[in-house]
Amino acid sequence: MKILDAEFVQGFIRMANDGWEQGWHERNGGNLSYRIKPEEVESVKENFKPKEWQPIGTSVPKLANEYFLVTGSGKYFRNVIIKPEDSICIIEVDGKGENYRIVWGLVNGGRPTSELPSHLMNHEVKMVASNGAHRVIYHAHTTNVIALTFVLPLEDKVFTRELWEMATECPVVFPDGIGVVPWMVPGGREIAVATSELMKKYDVAIWAHHGMFASGEDFDLTFGLMHTVEKSAEILVKMLSMQPDKRQTITPQNFRDLAGDFKVALPEEFLYEK
Ligand code: 2HA
Numbered sequence: 001m002k003i004l005d006a007e008f009v010q011g012f013i014r015m016a017n018d019g020w021e022q023g024w025h026e027r028n029g030g031n032l033s034y035r036i037k038p039e040e041v042e043s044v045k046e047n048f049k050p051k052e053w054q055p056i057g058t059s060v061p062k063l064a065n066e067y068f069l070v071t072g073s074g075k076y077f078r079n080v081i082i083k084p085e086d087s088i089c090i091i092e093v094d095g096k097g098e099n100y101r102i103v104w105g106l107v108n109g110g111r112p113t114s115e116l117p118s119h120l121m122n123h124e125v126k127m128v129a130s131n132g133a134h135r136v137i138y139h140a141h142t143t144n145v146i147a148l149t150f151v152l153p154l155e156d157k158v159f160t161r162e163l164w165e166m167a168t169e170c171p172v173v174f175p176d177g178i179g180v181v182p183w184m185v186p187g188g189r190e191i192a193v194a195t196s197e198l199m200k201k202y203d204v205a206i207w208a209h210h211g212m213f214a215s216g217e218d219f220d221l222t223f224g225l226m227h228t229v230e231k232s233a234e235i236l237v238k239m240l241s242m243q244p245d246k247r248q249t250i251t252p253q254n255f256r257d258l259a260g261d262f263k264v265a266l267p268e269e270f271l272y273e274k
């Protein structure tokens with residue numbers, strides 16, 4: 001099968017374009033990766049032309065021999081739908097989890113996303129935590145969440161609780177909460193380690209003054225998670241723009257009642273009295 005005809009490739013392209021249309025991917029901002037299923041690799045393998053091995057910059061031994069579809073470094077989400085072969089690539093991880101090689105895509109040269117260490121370390125953590133179910137890691141420059149990182153304390157419990165309060169669906173969509181990484185230099189191993197540490201507990205991590213990382217089982221769930229968190233942040237920004245305090249809100253007891261009816265576990269650490 002031709003690569004661009006494969007359903008997983010079409011889903012990836014659609015998600016990248018949805019993110020562009022949301023306004024989360026100015027210039028070359030953001031990146032996306034998908035851990036390809038073995039049967040999907042089989043279905044497109046005839047098109048692979050492996051290039052040289054390159055160091056990942058970190059070690060992901062549990063991802064040995066896995067294949068990923070990823071956006072290219074310096075490439076624009078805006079262009080993914082127009083020229084996918086130039087904007088995205090498939091990479092193979094070696095048997096030790098230390099090197100990768102491009103096997104398809106980036107036809108005009110280039111490398112996978114500059115955030116490859118964060119993507120792969122998050123994939124490793126989430127694959128283990130979900131028994132293999134999670135396959136998508138998404139980084140976006142979500143405007144309202146970024147704005148909030150200038151006014152809220154950079155604490156998991158504050159972001160989780162404030163974003164839960166802004167829309168009733170939120171605690172159901174991200175019941176485990178949200179982690180916050182303080183400002184760090186992007187692109188390297190250090191921020192990858194900090195993010196993947198939070199991803200052991202959460203499906204979403206905020207990068208202060210930069211954006212968000214989200215993890216999920218498929219494109220719909222992962223995009224939907226990013227969208228829900230960012231929409232909640234937009235409501236909070238609007239609310240704070242009208243007045244500094246809430247007249248009324250969803251209370252800790254309301255959350256407990258919701259948890260019971262919707263059968264989600266909401267950790268008490270987020271249901272503190274303010
Ligand atoms: O430009 O978003 O974090 C890609 C990025 C780096």
Ligand code: ZN
Pocket residue numbers: 029030139140141186210211
């Ligand atoms: Zn970024």
